[in-house]
Amino acid sequence: MGRAVVGRGVVRADALARLLVGTQFAFNVGFYAVLPHLAAHLSGGLGLAGWLVGVVLGLRTFSQQGMFVVGGALADRFGPRPAVLVGCALRVVGFGWLAFASGTASVIGAVLLIGFAAALFSPAVESEVARQALEREQRTGEPRTRLLGTFHAGGQAGALIGPVLGALLLGQGFQAVALAGAAVFVVILVGHWFLMPGREPVKPPPLTFRGVAGNRAFLLLCLAYGGYLVIYNQMYLTLPAELERATGGQAALGWLFALSSVLVVALQVPLSKWAGRALTPASALRWGLGVLVVGCALPALLPTTGLTGSVVFVVLLTGGQMLAAPAARALVPDLVDERLLGTFMGAMSSLSGLLVLATSAPLGAVAEAGGAAMWLGMAVIPLVGLLLVPRTARA
DSSP states (O other), X not given: OHHHHHHHHHHHSOHHHHHHHHHHHHHHHHHHTTGXXXXXXXXXXXXXXXXXXXXXXXHHHIIIIITHHHHHHXXXXXXXXXXXXXXXXXXXXXXXXXHHOXXXXXXXXXXXXXXXXXXXXXXXXXXXXXXHHHHHHHHHOOOHHHHHHHHHHHHHHHHHHHHHHHHHHHTTOHHHHHHHHHXXXXXXXXXXXXXXXXXXXXXXXXXXXXXXXXXXXXXHHHXXXXXXXXXXXXXXXXXXXXXXXXXXXXXXXXXXXXXXXXXXXXXXXXXXXXXXXXOOHHHHXXXXXXXXXXXXXXXXXXXXXXHHHHHHHHHHHHHHHHHHHHXXXXXXXXXXXXXXXXXXXXXHHHHHHHHHHHHHHXXXXXXXXXXXXXXXXXXXXXXXXXXXXXXXXXX
């Protein structure tokens, strides 16, 4: 059912939008074949402490999100195609390195390279799909969150297939999983070499630090989006630790990630269609963060946590994500110069990545401890983000 829903949304998009949705799908197949198993590999396979695992995962997110501003600026200057091709090549190298990394320094180097690769290709794709969504809204009146929701659903379809691929290979060891992720990006690189259209280079207006720091509404959006991103990143620490305590293993981990992806693939497009009619992007972002607050707090109030709490957390986290992620991207064009859309989209991810890095070590220690304090402490983060969502002219 989800595949059909996504397909109808893609068919209505133009050729470039279809390619962008397909690109996001392919990226996530390769990425999520590896990422769900990374924390378990670092703690179990390499014996890293919980706080250090949190730092490594935070560094991966920061090297990705933190450098998005660089990738976005390059995409604005040279177009999306070069950024996508170079990013895919670097990710092939990064996954290959991670497959054979055995020491802490080597692992950190590999995850930094993997993150920086995404910092090149993701802002290029995200800013281009935001431009397409804005143009469609101006041309047809279709809410921009519609195409952005389809884009998100396409990515989650890849996130559904990726963990299945990783789980099938996990019996051969983490090295086989990482090499499979590298192989997927080889295929993506070759395919996009032939399919990704070029764009005439343009020279966007200069952007200074003062230009970003002086945009108060944009900074508030970054903090609100960062609240979502922190909790999403925390899922990769919380779920393995919670399942280990509840069941003595992590056999259900892949199924929980699959559940999240199935929900997005099935519900993202109709939910975005409804939100586009009933809510402004700012309101949709607030509702999404509110659902995250409930998703973090509710497991602390359940009679038993463990697997039940993990399922509740995943379902509500996914619901909040489906509202918050497209809405945050839809707000950016209202707050910035469209010629610098890639740069500001990257800056939003970079500033949010700083927030992830700042909270990764303490939240990693909290996840290792578990209990009601863990869930309630996590709930505070999206609650603060909800209060910071900026008002815009469209709102």
